[in-house]
Amino acid sequence: MNQHSTINVVTDYSRLQQEALEWQVMLWSGEVTADQQHAFEVWLSRSDAHQQAWSEVEVMQQKLQLVPHATIGLVKNRLPSAKRRRVLQMLGLAAVTGGAVPVVRQSDGWQALAADYRTHTGQQEKVVLADGSELIMNTSTSVDIAYSARERRLVLHEGEIYISTVADHGSNRPLLVQTRHGTATALGTKFNVRLKHHETRVSVDEGAVKLRSSNGLHDLTIASGMQAGLLTGALSKVTANGSENAWLDGKLVAEQLRLGDFLDELSRYRMGVIRYDQTVANMLVSGVFPLLDTDRVLQSLLQALPLRIDYFSKYWVTVHAS
C-alpha cells in the first residue's frame, strides 16, 4: 500500500466516525421516525468499517449510561466560566490553569482547599498569629489570614474557630472574622465563630463582638455569655451560650439532645458519613463524649439506647432501632 492510499483510508475512517456520531445524535433526539431508523440501519449494514465506527460510539454511550443520574448535580453545578475566571484571577491561579479548572461552588470548597490554615476531619489545631492573637481551629476548618495596615481580617471558609485577641500594639487595627454571611468584629475579646450551611453562629466568651450582615444593613453587638447568628441579609435573636464551646476541651456535651442532631454533630468529627433511621432521630441523648474518638462514642450510644449500628465500611455507618 503506498502512502497516498493510507491517507485515504485514514480520512475515510474518520469520516465514518463523524457519520456515526451524527447518527448517534439523531437517535438520541427522542423523536426518531421510522424512516430515519431505517436509514440508520442501511448505513450500518454498508460495511465492516461502518460497524466498527458505530461500535466505538456505542462504547462511549455505554460508559455514559453507567454515570448515575444522582451524581450529575455535582457535575452541573459550576460557576459560569467568566465568574470563575475572575475568582481564579483573584487567587492568582488563572495564569497557569486558564478557564479549565473545575471549581466547586458549595461551602467555598476550593477556597477552603487553598486556604492559609486548614484542619481535616477530626483534627484540631492552635495557631498563633503575627500580632500574638490566638486561633484554635476545630475539625474541617479553613481560614485565610488577611492582615493589612488597616485591619486584621480572618476569612473563615469552612468550619469553626475560637479566637483570643490581643491588643494590637501601636496601630490599633480592628480584628474581624468574615464569612459568606457577614462579619464579626472583636471588641477586645474571646469568641467562637462557627460557619454552618445557613448561618454563621458567633458566641462570645469575654468582651463583646459586633456583627454585621453581608449586605451591610444589619448591625448588632453581642455581650459576653451570649450568642447570635448571622444569616444572609439578616441577624438572628440573641440567646445565652450553652455548651457549644466544649469542643475546645475535646468534648461534645449533650443535654437532652435529639439523637439525630447529636449524630449530625458527631459526624463533623468523623471521616465519611453517619446515617440514621428517622425512627431513632427523636430519641434523646445526654452525656459528655470524647470528640476525638468517635468510634468510642458510637459504642457508648449502644449501651445507653436501644440501637443497632451497621458498619458498611469504616466510613459508612448506619444507626437503626434495635
Place this chain on the structure above:
Amino acid sequence: MSMPDPGVQQQLHHLYSHHYGWLKAWLRKKLSCQHTAADLAQDTFVRLIVSDKKPLPEQSRAYLTQIAKGLMIDLYRRQRLELAYQEWLLQLPPVETPSPEQQAIALQSLIQLDKVLDQLPAKVRETFILSRFEQLTYSQIADQLGISVAAVRKYMLKATQACMELL
C-alpha cells in the same frame, strides 16, 4: 515523549533539587497526608516537564505553587465525585449493586464526563445533560432553553464529539 535537550534537562534537575522539598512540605501542610503530598509534588513536576513553558528562575516557586494548586483542586473535585458515587451506590438495593469492575468504570466515566462538560460552553453542557440525564426530547430542550431544535442538534454533536475524545 522525547528527551529534553541537555540545557533543559539541567534546568529541570536544578528545579527539582531546589524545589521538590519545600513543595512537598507545602502540600503536606495543605493536605495533611504525607503520601498524597508526595504524589502531588511528583505530579507537579511531571506537569511542568510535559508543558512547554519553563519558568524563569525567580518565578519558579510561584509557578510550581500554581500548578500544585490546580492539581489540589482537581483532587478535591475528584474526591467529591467519588463520594457522591459511593453515596449513590449505598442507596441501591443489594441485588442491583454493580460489580466492582463496573463500579470502577462508572466512576472513571463520571470523572471524565465532569472534565468533558467543564470544557464545554454552558448552553452545550446544559443541553447535553437535559438530553442524556433528564431524558428530554430535542423539542422539549429547545422549548426549555429557548433555542431552535437545530441548535440543540448542533450542541449535542459538539458535546458528543467531546465525549468521544475523552470518555
